[in-house]
Amino acid sequence: MAGEGKPFWRCIVIDDDQDILLSARLLLRDLFEEVPTFQAPEEAMAAIEGDGADVVLLDANFGRGATNAAEGFHWLGEILARDPQAVVVMITAHGGVNIAVEAMKRGATDFVSKPWSNERLLATVRTAASLRTSRQAAVTERKRAVAISAPAAGGETPLLGRSAPMRRVYSLIERAAPTEANVLILGENGTGKELVARELHRRSRRGDNVLVSVDLGAVAENLFESELFGHVKGAFTDARADRIGRLQAAHGGTLFLDEIGNLPLHLQPKLLTALEQRQVVPVGANKPVPIDVRVVAATNLPPDRLADESRFRQDLLFRLNTVEIELPPLRERREDIPLLVDHFVALYAKKYGKPARDVPGPVMAALAAYDWPGNVRALRHAAERAVILAGDGAFTVEDFSLARNVASRTAPVTPTPAAASGDLNLERAERQIVEAALKKHAYNISLAAAELGLTRASLYRRMEKHGL
Template sequence: MATEFECCVVVDDDEDILIAARLLLRQLFAEVVTARSPDEALPAIEAKSPDVVLLDANFARGATNAREGLAWLDRLVAHDPEIVVVMITAHAGVQIAVEAMKHGATDFVSKPWSNERLLATARTAATLRRSRRAVATEQARVVAISEPPPGTETPLLGRSPGMARVASLIARAAPTDANVLILGENGTGKELVARELHRQSLRAGKVMLTVDLGALSEDLIDSELFGHVKGAFTDARSDRVGRIQAADGGTLFLDEIGNLPLRLQPKLLTVLEQRQVTPVGANKPVPVDIRVIAATNASPATLRDDRHFRPDLLFRLNTVEIELPPLRDRREDVPELVDHYFALYARRYARPVPRLSDAARAALAAHDWPGNVRALRHAIERAVILAGDAPLEPQDFPLGPVAAPPVAPAPPPDDFNLDRVEKRLCEEALRKHRYNISLAAAELGLSRAALYRRMEKHGL
C-alpha cells in the first residue's frame, strides 16, 4: 500500500495505545516506530529524523502535570529545532496542551482519540515537516549558487560625500526591519548595499536570498517568487518552494524590482502586508517572516507612474530609500577602487600588481565611466590579464567616448568577423543608452542575461 510519508515515532507508556497508533498510522507512514519511553525512542529519533513524533505528556505512574513530557519536548526541540512534535494528552489536559504549544509542540491529540482526528493531525504535522525540509534545502541551494566565492567579496568602497551619505543611511536602517529601496544606475553597487544592510541587520545570521527579476522571463517570476504545488500547471510535477518562503527568517533581495509585471505586483503587496505567501495552485497561505530589500535602475519618475508600478507597493518597499551616486559624481573614489581591483585580480590570476603611469591614473579618474563601478572593474581585470612589464598607459584601458554619435556608423565593409562585429554592436548599444542594460538589450534583441554574457565575453 502506497503511503504519503516515511516515518512516524510514537512514544507512550501504554502498550495498547502503541498498538492502536501503529495500526492506524501505517495508512500514512511507511514506518511507524513505537517506544514506551523517550529514552527508548531517542536513538530512533536521532537516526531516522522522523516526519512527526507523537509524544505522551506523562510517563511516571500517577503523574498528571506533564512535567516529564515537557522536559523531553524541550530536549527534542533543542536537538533539532525543525522537529515536529504532537503532544498526546488526557481529556483534562487542555491547559497542558497549551503549555506544550508554548514549548514548541506543533499540535496535540487528546486520549482517547478519534481516528479521523489523529490521522488529520499526523498528516498536517508531517506536511509541515516536509515543508520545513524543503525550505532548508532551497535555502542551502540558493546560498550555494549566489554567495561569492571566498576571497572575492567586494566591500562597499568610497569616502566621497555621496558614499558617506549612503554609509550613514545603511547604519541607521540596517538594524531595523524596515523595507529598503535602493536606487541607482547599473553598475553602481546596489547589491553590495543590500548585502551590507543584511550584514549589519539583526538577521545577519540568517539567509539572504537574491532574485534578479531582470534575468527571469515573466512566465517564471510567479513560480520562482511564490512557489507552486504539484499539478498547479502542466510542468509542475512536484511541490516547489518559492524564494519568498525560502527566505523565511532572513532577507529577500529583489534586484531590478522595476521588472516585476503589473499583474504580480498585488500578490507581492499581499505578502508584505499580511506576512504570508500563497504558492501557485495552493489554497492555504504559508506564514513568512522576511525583510525585503529591493533595487532598481528605473528613474523615480518611472516608479511613480502607475502604468508601470503600483503606488501602494512602492510605499511598502521604500520605507527607507537609498540612492547610489554614479561614479562620475564621485571621482575622488576612483583611485581607491582602482587599487582594490588591481589587487583583487592580481590575486585571482596569480599575476603581479601592474604599475600605473601618472597619465593612466589621471585618465582613469577623469573618465565618466558610463557603466560605473562594473565598467571600471572589467577595465581593470582586462588590464591585469594583458599587462606586461612596463607601466600601464591610458591606451591600455578601454576609455572610449561616453556617448555614441546620433546615428551608429555602418560596419566597415572589409571587416565581417562576427566576434568583432558583435563586440562593436554591444559597445554602441551600451554607450547609446548610457549602459542601461535593459534598454541596450532591448535594442539588440537580447535578454538582459544574454547581454551580460556577451559583455563578459568581450570584456565590456
C-alpha cells in the first residue's frame, strides 16, 4: 500500500548505469514509498515475482555497446510472463524512436529517452502507476463478479424432473441457449429460476465467460445506478475510488437480473436505455462505456401483472422477453417430487454424515400429495430438516414438518406476545411481527414482505437488524 502522503507504493528501476539508478531513486522517492533499484535484471525478476510493483522502469540495453535493445525486449517479455498486468516503461537512448515503438508493440506501456527531462519522467511514471491501479481495480471487480455469480460450494443443484412440464422447459433451454436472444424466466418463488439462468449461460457461446447475478429486489433505489452502471471516484460522498458496475463486469458474458418485477417504474427507463444502446455511463462520468452482455431476467410476477403499464414498462418487457420460459410450480408436476426428495435426502445425508436410507412409500405419498407453497426450495429445506432431525428408524411424515407447514399456510399473524402482555417496546414488537409473518409464509420473503407492506429489501434489512 502507498505510504502516508505518497500516492503510489513501489517503482522498480532496472539499469546497468549506477548514476541512472541514483538519479531515478532520488527523483521518484516523493512519488513512491519504495524505489528499489537493480543493475542486474535477474535480481529484479525475483523482486517482481515476490512483492510486485506499480511500475517497472526498464533499460533497453545492458551490454557494453549494445544498441538494438535485444536484452531489454527479452527482459520485458520475462516481466510480462511473470505478471501479465505489469506496467513497464522502457528507458531508451536519445532518438531511439523505433526501439520505443517496438517496445510498446511488445507490451511496454510507455517510454522515456535518455537524457530525460525530470518533468517528463515524473509525468510518464505517474500516468503509468495510475494505469496499474486501474488495471488492478478492474481485475478485482471481475473476480468479485465471478465470486458473486458462482454458487456456494456444494450448494448447486441441477434441474431435476421428468414430467411433461419440465420436458417443455428443457426443450426451450436447449433451443434458446445457443442464441444471443434475451430470455425472461417466469415462475413462483422457489421453482428454480436461477438454475434455468445458469443452464442457459452454461450452454451458450458465452459459457466460458462470467455470469453476473443481480437481485434487483435487494438493491436500494439510491444505489441502483452505482450498482448496475458503476461510478467514478468523487461521484458522491462515499465514492472513494472508481468502481465498475454489474453490467460492465458482465461484459462478454451473461447478466442475470433476478426479481426484475421489483424494479421501480422510474428506474426502468435507465435500464432500458443501457440495454438498447449497449453502453453505460458510470455515475459521475461523461463518457459512455460499451458493453456486450446477454440478459436473462426472472420474475415471480404473473404475466397479467407484467402487462400492467402502471407497474412495468412494456418496451422494457419486449426487450427482455425475446424468449419466455415459464417454470411450473411443484404442485403441477407432482410426479417429480419423489425424484427431488431422493436427491435432497441423499445430498444432505452425505453432507451431515448420516446413513443413507430410503423414504418409506406412505411418507413419499404424503410428500407427493402436499402442495409445497414454497416449491422446490421448500422441499429442499424440508429434506434437510428431516435428515438432521430424524431418529435412527425410518423417516416419518413428522420429520418433514408437513403439519407445521400446512398450518402455517392458513394461520393469521396473531398479536405478538409483547403487545398482548402490554409490552410496548417498539424494537421487540417489530421483531416479533416480522418473525410471525416469516413463519406464516414458511420464510417466503416475497409473501412475507407483501403481508407486512414492505419491499423485499426492507424486509431483508429488518431480518438482519433483528438476527432473523
